[in-house]
Amino acid sequence: MTTTDQWVSPPARIADPDEAISADELRLATRNHGMPLEGLRYDVTPPGLHYLLIHYDIPDVDAAAWRLRVGGHVAHPLQLSLDDLRRRPRVTRRVTLECAGNGRARLHPRPISQPWLDEAVGTAEWTGTPLAGVLREAVVLSDAVDVTFTGADHGIERGAEQDYRRGLPIAEAERDDVLLAYEMNGQPLPPQHGAPVRLIVPGWYGMAHVKWLVDITVLDRAFDGYQNNTSYRIKHDADDLGDPVTRIRPRALMHPPGFPDFQTRTRIVEHGRHELTGRAWSGRSAVNRVEVSTDDGASWAEADLDPPPSLYAWQRWRFTWDAAAPGRHVLRVRAGDDEGVQPVDAAWNRQGVVNSHAQRVVVYVR
Amino acid sequence: MTTTDQWVSPPARIADPDEAISADELRLATRNHGMPLEGLRYDVTPPGLHYLLIHYDIPDVDAAAWRLRVGGHVAHPLQLSLDDLRRRPRVTRRVTLECAGNGRARLHPRPISQPWLDEAVGTAEWTGTPLAGVLREAVVLSDAVDVTFTGADHGIERGAEQDYRRGLPIAEAERDDVLLAYEMNGQPLPPQHGAPVRLIVPGWYGMAHVKWLVDITVLDRAFDGYQNNTSYRIKHDADDLGDPVTRIRPRALMHPPGFPDFQTRTRIVEHGRHELTGRAWSGRSAVNRVEVSTDDGASWAEADLDPPPSLYAWQRWRFTWDAAAPGRHVLRVRAGDDEGVQPVDAAWNRQGVVNSHAQRVVVYVR
Structure with a gap:
């Protein structure tokens, strides 16, 4: 590289206090996408509605030629084809994935990403x-x-050229629910979700679920690569290791009631009783409570919460709201698990990660 | 509604000359998404990579209870179930869809949408x-x-509350290639693409392909509803009907070569010869030429162009570029059809529609 x-x-850069969204951020937003919140109605997110974050490009991996190397600090290095993986024990798990940067653009000031x-x-x-x-073998x-888990995607980030590579502690890697996944919702993985094989680490934020997996290397030391030691850190200043x-911290989201204005996404809700619904999840334990506020966080009331279909899969919640007073209202929702409850307001950090502050839904009752 | x-x-609003992306635009960009340009490598876009624009919410349509009403200026009104449609003649067509607003955020000043x-x-x-x-019956x-074609999606737009509804001239509606589509890429339509049934009008911009279709009404007059007479107009000022x-006007896109920087999406390309590839399409006729510029539009050279797999489906093109000089280069590409060639620079209009200006790909050769 040159000058x-x-x-x-x-x-890395933090936006100026009043800075609107930059061209760089827009380029990322037109490629990657969230789940439209109507997607909260589905137990399992239909293909194409699941959120997507791709650091570099979607690589063109030939599934027939693809091999997974397993090596490093092991006695018997392996090289596995897709058929080799398909012949091994087959498991299906329902897992909620969330990007570590979810909520970033609501922070003030806003980290640029x-x-x-x-x-x-x-x-x-x-x-x-x-x-x-596979590790036992x-x-x-x-x-x-x-x-470490390395993907076939290649790029440069903050000056560091790299294949996407993440390290995971051996105790997490050896958990019996961690998968080398080759299907999503009963179909072969689509290209953008890591075809032909990706890692699934139930409970962890999305950066751990390495897509387009090509290499697994066991280390006798802590991995100090970019995606563990520079990125995906909860930092308060640039020099802080963090x-x-x-x-994943607990979070609840609401399927916004009523219907939207195209441009502002503000909701129009008819006067009367409405069943508010949504989902809540946590990567630490099952969610044990969901609370709704219909007065922008001044007061909270408990919602009905379904048990988890399985650990680390979102849980449905319901709350009846009597939309009695016409005009503008701000609905909020928060979840709690065995370790605590979502903060109402965002706790700032430099990379804008793990922002589990309570969603705000602005509605206009008529 | 009230005050x-x-x-x-x-x-409607046009951005100030130096205005960055607003919160309203970001709310739309995190829901809707384009096709990451690596998607140009596929003849048929995998589910989830196809672009998506949803005016309001994705409606929750029960396919078993769904009925399509066909009425208005007809002798025999119909009501059809999904099974009724499936029992009718079955046709599959490969069709390229493009949003009428593609390229909007590259306009100066930028229409806010x-x-x-x-x-x-x-x-x-x-x-x-x-x-x-169906119309014959x-x-x-x-x-x-x-x-007119009406969807199950309901919202408000510039003060006008509506179900999404578009009119199409009878001569276009009676074309033999217009479909009531219930499958996409061999699978039932996913919710976000109009399940259970949408209209496909090959050659037209996306607004014509009404999703979540519930009503077809034949009129003995021109339809003057919002989505035909207010929106989707090529206008130069607010009072202009337009x-x-x-x-769809002709457009070519390039699969950007090399690999990207995460934040800026700028490409790094190794010194040497590269095959540039991409796709080109037009809704007016087959594309008959694609030209590439490697000097930001100062000169153009013809690319190799595949014939269309079918009319209104994109065509593959190829161009060999000798990336000899290190440093920053701007690649561009444009397509032409029987009626003309893409403009190099954007021709402004108030809604930011039919912007078929030539793509710019910034690369850094090392």
């Missing part, structure tokens, strides 16, 4: 074979610390 | 039954002028 580095791949509002989420039925079995050596982003 | 109308559903860059396109195999046969009266948006 044009900064032009091609500029350093993919400008998510609330919608970077989706739930799918992932089918594949347990990673644990490779015989992980006893002093293993981290396992804490790693790991499991 | 809060303007707040809920503001009038869905802020598309270049990617609001996709090509699918649509399966359904010809509309013409209903016996359209001889003085029919327009046919010309209607109809068929």
Whole structure:
């Protein structure tokens, strides 16, 4: 690289206090997309509505020629074809995935990156074979610390050229619910979700579920690569190493009631009783309560909450709202799990990650 | 509605000359999405990569209870179930769809609406039954002028509350290639693409392909509803009625070479020869030429162009570029059909529609 580095791949930046969305952010927003919130009506998100974040390009991987290397600190390195994986034990798990940056564009000031509002989420039925079995076959050596997962996607980020690569602690990698997934909702993985094979780490934010997986390497040390040590950190200033982003914090989202204005997405709701519905999830434990506010957070009332269909899959909630007073109202919703409840307002951090502040839905009752 | 109308559903607005992307535009961009340009590698766009524009919400239509009403200026009104349509003659057509607003966010000044860059396109195999046969069965009266198509989606737009409804001239509606489509790429239509049934009008911009279709009404006059007479008009000032948006103008897009920077999407390309590829389409005739510029439009050279797999489906093109000089380069591409060639620069109009200016791809050769 040359002195044009900064032009091609500029350093991280926080928006000026009143800065609107930049051309860089728009380029990302037109490619990646959230789940339109009507998608909350489905137990399993239909293909094409699931959120999508792609760091670089969708690579063109030939499934027939594809091989997965398993090596590093193991006794028996492996090389597996897609058929090899398909012959192994087959498991399907319903898992909710959420982007670590969900809610970023609601922060003040706003970290400049993919400008998510609330919608970077989706739930799918992932089918594949347990990673644990593959690691057992490779015989992980006893002093293993981290396992890295490398995708076929290649790019440059903040000046660092790389194949997308993430490390996961060995104890997480050896969990029996972690999958090498080759199907999504009963169909082969679509290209944008990691065809032919991706990692699924139930409970973790999206960055851990490496797509277009080509390499698994066991390390006898902590992985210090870009996506673990530079990106996906909860940092408060540029020099702060910060804490790693790991499991999904509890969040509830509401399917906005009524119908929208095209341009502002403000909702029109008829006067009377409405059943508000939505989903809630957490990567730490089952969600154990959902609360709704119909007065912009001044007061909260408990919603009815369904049990989880399985751990790490979103749970349905319902709340009856009597929309008695015409005019503008702000609805909010928050979830809690065994470790705590969603903050009402956003807690700022430099990368705009793990922002689980309570959704605001502006409605106009007539 | 009350005096809060303007707040809920503001009038049309053009951005200030230096205005960045607004919160309203971002709300649309996080829901709707373009086709990541890597999608140009596929003859048929995989589900979830096809562009998507939804005016209001994705409605929840029960396919079993769904009925299509066919009425108005006909001798024999019909009411058809999904099974009724499936029992009729079955046709599959490959059709390229493009949003009329594609390219809007590249205009100066920028009309405030869905802020598309270049990617609001996709090509699918649509399966359904010809509309013409249904109209023949209903016996359209001889003085029919327009046919309207109404969707189950409901919203408000610039103060006008409406079900999404578009009119089409009777001669277009009676074309033998217009479909009532119930499958996309061999699968039932997904919710976001109009389940259970949508209209497909090959050659027309996306607004004509009404999703979640519930009503077909034949009129003995021109339809003067919002989506024909207020929206989707090529206008130069607010008082101008403008010309209607109809068929897709020719456009070529390039699959950007090399690999990207995450944040800026600028491309890094290795020094040497590269095969540039992409697709070109037109809703007026087959594309008959594609030209590439490697010097930001100063000079143009002809690309190799495949014939169309069928009329109104995109055509593949190829061009060999010798990336000899390191540094920044701007690649451009344009297509032509029997009626003319793409303009190099955008021709402004108030709604930011039919902007078929030539794509610019910024690359850095190393």
